[in-house]
Amino acid sequence: MFNTILIANRGEIACRVIATARRLGIRTVAVYSDADAGARHVRLADRAQRLGPAPAAQSYLNIEAVIGAALASGAQAIHPGYGFLAENAQFARRCAQAGLVFIGPPPEAIEAMGAKDAAKRLVVQAEVPVVPGFDAPGADDAQLIKAAGGVGYPLLVKAAAGGGGRGMRRVDAPDGLADAIAGARRESLAAFGDDTLLLERYVTGARHVEVQVFADAHGNALHLFERDCSVQRRHQKVVEEAPAPSLSDTQRTAMGAAAVRAAQAVGYRGAGTVEFLLAPDGAFYFLEMNTRLQVEHPVTELVTGLDLVEWQLRVAAGEPLPLAQADIPRRGHAIEVRLCAEDPARGFLPGVGRLDTLALPAAGPGRRVDTGFETGDSVPSHYDSLLAKLIAWGEDREQARARLLAMLAETATVGVASNVALLERILATDDFAAVQHHTGWLEGVLDGLVAATPPAVDALLAATWRLTSDEQAAALSGHGNDRASPWSLAGPFRVGVPARRTVLWQTADQTQHAITLTGRNDGGYDWQCDDLDGPLDGRRDEATVTVDGPAGQQTWRVWRSGGSFELAGPQRLRLHYLDPLAAEAGEEEAELRLTAPLPGKLVQVAVQVGQQVAKGDLLLVLEAMKMEHRIVAPHDGVIESVGGATGDFVPAAAVLVSFVPQET
Template structure:
């Protein structure tokens, strides 16, 4: 075993490797960018070295800087984590050339999988099922169109190099083929530098199932069961689980054997994932091999009881695999979701900022938290905005889903917006509960998972609960103010809206998403009559503790989990959450000319990638004016109306804050 390793990564995977290494008595070296000087992986490691600026190209993608730190620190091996240089064959070669051990597969295995076309041909030769298609060298439009007609429709055009959902088009008729081909080739050339494509039959309503494989330097390759990742949005995984609710024992065995065949075909060593697409009839086809540890590896660990990072270290040190295929355990059911700083209501726009509050469920044998941040840390604009991975385990799938719902209800994030409400809707949706979701379901039915307006019937009790908390808090604050004033018995210390001759009404106003909500309340001390629109409700027996509210609404006893902070009130009824901001504490947008349609603002912090116009240019409504980049995502900013560019307040390469004015339009 190594005495010291370097982790060439950041975030939760760096923290994960550090903790495993420490348990094995291995010292760790972290590297960090300027943006990560105070990050958790830096604080956890035995030593940490700076390697450059905040952008990945200035730091985590600098193989030369990482190798220099490895030599200066005396590290014997480098763990690449996932992302960044983890699947870079040139870096793996450079590590070995430097006399160090790359904790991952050989560069030759990576190169074999680097081209989708070459990988598909290799798997077909090895006897692994592949989707019918075309991977040839002849990329002329005529040849590709003939091959498309031969394969049949629907058909998918895919960039032969790259991933992440870029360079992909679904074509359903021959007359649509050439325009989609040209578009796909342009996108592939821009994203990956090469415009080669492959064609393959498009599988309708597919499931995405992957098999965890492991190989060692002695030539042994086994699989550690499957994970289903069919819940996806824009080709990005949202929920992962093991075992798959779709597979039969026979199909599971066949896919496991095919995955091992795939690993042996490229002489695979260390951790990897063979990904398959499965049609509704159970026919499965090879997609790709991810030559690294996957983000979703904890579900395999929870259902097998194995530590895959420990296996990585031992195999990289030359040890054989710890288990034979028939000894791999499978127990219970595990599910993982990823908590992101993003706004589902704004098209999942990534967020950034300080985590003013980060409340996560307590870890246990059934609940696991993998995170690279703690409360008070900052989610930066330079990297993926994942806050934490939440993984649960139980005896079966229904129990695991129930545990996941309970764990999500215990989460609270203040600062950047998060996807927690979206995840809560996801794990209660019939398509997920019944185990019938396919890879395109979320994109087809996204409106079923995004929060409903506050005035819907099933949200009325949540609104009344939030209003009750606001009333109780007003009364508490008024009493505290009177106590400090030296006249605590004054009748003016009672915040009940009393007026001479009649029972006073206390107006309440809240902001919920983009909606203003107004209510009128009478009463005090936990007993109120609250009017909202045409509804009049009686609230009695309201009692508020730090984390819970109990009350009766029109005679029904109810209990809500409560989260409060920075003026914000959030209530959770065990099924859904509802958050409001009292308008007295709500930051209003600017009015007048600064808030009009003559200013184009940055919707999030980021870097200006391109400025498409110059001062004096005449533009039309909807015309692209600028492109900004943050958290691996580019966002085009378009003209809100026709006009003339009167002023540019940023240039390509500038870093800008959210709401910064970038372009000013004139009539």
């Protein structure tokens, strides 16, 4: 076994590897960019080495910088995590040249499976079924367009060197093919340095089922069962579970055997994942092989009781696989969700900035949390948006689902938007509970799941009670906790008549809701909202607020940072307190210009000064946090200015486009 390893990654996977290495008595070296100098993985490791500036190309993707950090720190091996250099054959070779062990497969296996077109041809020889399609090497746009008719619609345009849904477009009819090819080439070139594309038939109603495989240097290869990753948005996994529900023993056996054959076909070593499409008729097709550990590996760990990172380390050190196929245990069911810094209500705009509060559920029996962040950390714009993975185990699928919903109810990210409400709604749907979902399911129901719902009066009361109780506590503290002092009263005060106060709340969709408070002689308040009223009464413990409202007594979790409130209870919502003493921004001016929501690169500028646009027209495409974000016109108008050209990097809040109002 190794004495010291370097972890060439960041975030929760770096923290995960550190935990396993520490348990095995192995020292760890973290690497970091300038954006991650104070990150959690840096704080946890035994030693840390700077790689370079924030952009990944100058830090985490800088092969020589990573090799130099390993040599300088005395590491014997490098664990690549997932992403960045994990599937880079050149990096694996460079490790060997430097006398370092690459904790992953041989470079030849990475190359064989890294190109999707070549990988499909290879696994066919191993009698693994593949999706019908077109994968001629180096095909140009005209060849792809001509071949599409033979593949049939709907189809997928895919990056041959891709992964993680990048460089992938679904096309339902011929008139959308040219734009899809152009977008896929652009995204693939930016993500992988290669714009080679292939076509695959889109299997409607299919599920995404993948098999965890492992192989050693002694000729042993096996699988650790399968996972279902069918809940996806834009081909990005959102929810994963193991084992895959509703599979027959015959299907499980056949898929597991096919996955092992695929791994053996390339002389595989270490951890890998063979991904399949499972059609509604029960047929399955090879999609790709990810030559690394997957984000969703914890669900496999929970149902098998095995540490896959430990297996990686032992295999890389030359040891044989710890168990034989027949000895792999499997018990219960596990489900994982990816908590991401993104705002579903605003088109999944990535969230960046300071995590004023990161509330995560406590780990315990059947409950696991993997994260690379803590309260007070900053979420940079240069990398992916994953904040944490919440994983629940149960004796059966329903127990795991209920346990995970309870974990999500304890989760909040104040200061940075997250997808926690969407995750709750997905798990609570009848379709998910009954295993009626597939790879296209989430896109079909997404509008309903992300639609804003008006806040219940009870939610407004819970936030208002928290606000006023905080104000009262601050006033008492500032005056020696003397309740007899009139200066210790936080609320309004008038001589001879009840004092009134209006508390104004704003929701994420910019709608406003008012609660009118009337002071009582006992120092409390009566409230009025719309046609409802009552006394504002509540109590609070460390984590929750309980209030009496129109729906009776309800308990809410209320997190706060300044004027930002996040509530979880009968309803999940974010509220912002509109302080009457705070300056208001000029709404009319803001409506006439669009600013960059986060730092990023302009990969397409579709308009020019003087051009007339209609509401919904594409203006620009901004690449940030490894994804492309389409910016469209919010209303009709004429372009007055454009804040950059294709290829420019723009900072957050930079004015991208300004408008002249449409004359009527």
